[in-house]
Amino acid sequence: MEFSTIKGFKDILPQEVGSWQRFESKARRLFDAFGFFEIKTPLLERTELFSRGIGQDTDIVSKEMYSLTDSKGREMTLRPEATASVVRAYIQHRLYKKSPIQKLFSIGPMFRHERPQKGRFRQFHQINAELFGDAGPKSDADIIIMAVHLFESMGFSDLSLNLNSLGCDMCRPRFRQELKDFLLGKTGALCTDCVRRAETNPLRVFDCKVEGCNEVVDKAPSILEFLCDECRDHFEALKSYLDASNIPFVMNHQLVRGLDYYNRTTFEIQTDRLGAQNAVAGGGRYDGLVKLLGGPDHPAIGFAVGVERVIALLGEEETLESRKPDLFIAALGEAAGKESFVWVSDLRKSGLWVEMDYGSKGLKAQMKKAGSLGTKKVLIVGDDELASGMGVLRDMETKVQEEVSLENIVNKLKEALHINER
């Protein structure tokens, strides 16, 4: 039988790896400038880390985790998100003792057993950033600005930053109750899912896309009107920092996020070019999570970027692989073929990309191959040239050919081609 990837898992083929690397290196450079350090955590963790961290009642934990039992009966889970793991590492290694503020980022695959569709896979990749140890709104602004810069650096201009505040343990319960009462008074206009949600998790109704529900939701009370003074001040300060930094944003009081750990600031960077999946990045503050997972009572805020979604937004021309060999050696005859073979590996050792044909094709075929590879220069050596000590170097763009002495040819080519690089 022929094997293929399992559902929701994808090969990332050579022609698209280039865009992945470009995006990652842009992110790394930007994170460096913001003082973030990379951390790598395991793909497999104790299931309880996620069920406690993300929340037992969330969709992720209740139905989307890849869980398994090891030979000693312990429950393990392939990470469905990164934050819980990073928080675990923060606590386990007492990172907060090294410095009161820790700024970390990580890059890697996540696993969620959902039905795949456009922009949604079972194994997908995230770039995550987390800032621990500061509760002030400047940190919120920092994190958000960093995310915005990341997308700007990739040349996206049609994304929108959505902002909301979910309040805190002091003010959210009151809003929740208010919203619940409001929704239960309108059950006739809601879809059956939302009638259920009104009871179990009223904030989720904001996510519903059914038209009737949208109308109801538009008239629903806004969390922003229920924020306590502290939360309101915090949020207003954040907005003023964003304004001062010329970061445009839209208020979206319907932006609720599916992980229980969020409080106060939440945000999403959205696109309308990805079908039903409109978030390319999302995050928020999670001041209670470190303590919840057994650590000190330290505040934190972070975000995650969906790498596949970013790549999908890239235009075709940006995705195409465009590496071209520096040199092609077209050898004719056995002696020239052997000599050239040695030159090729010498040149490669110096970092140049050099190709030749290992068969014994005619010159025409070799030129054709050099042409289709997009090679910049071709060195032609037949047994004649070998005897006379003079080879032919052709520039494929200008079609200009010059005679070159084959003496010390490798060093001469290294010099010429490396200079060409710069």
Added chain:
RNA sequence: GUGGGUGUAGCUCAGGUGGUAGAGCACUGGGUUGUGGCCCCAGUUGUCGAGGGUUCAAAUCCCUUCACUCACCCCA
């Protein structure tokens, strides 16, 4: 888990009312002996997603199944 759409050469796709397969691109060779991208000519490639059924005959009709895909749900 629930719907809709699609499954034919490596890729993109044609194949009204059933008669065992084509085009473009790609690839290989050639257009006289050692020179690419254009053009011209020739050639290679398929268990027509899989299994079963109807029929003298099915890629084409029926059933089953699988895969992919989009949407619900949820999120990055």
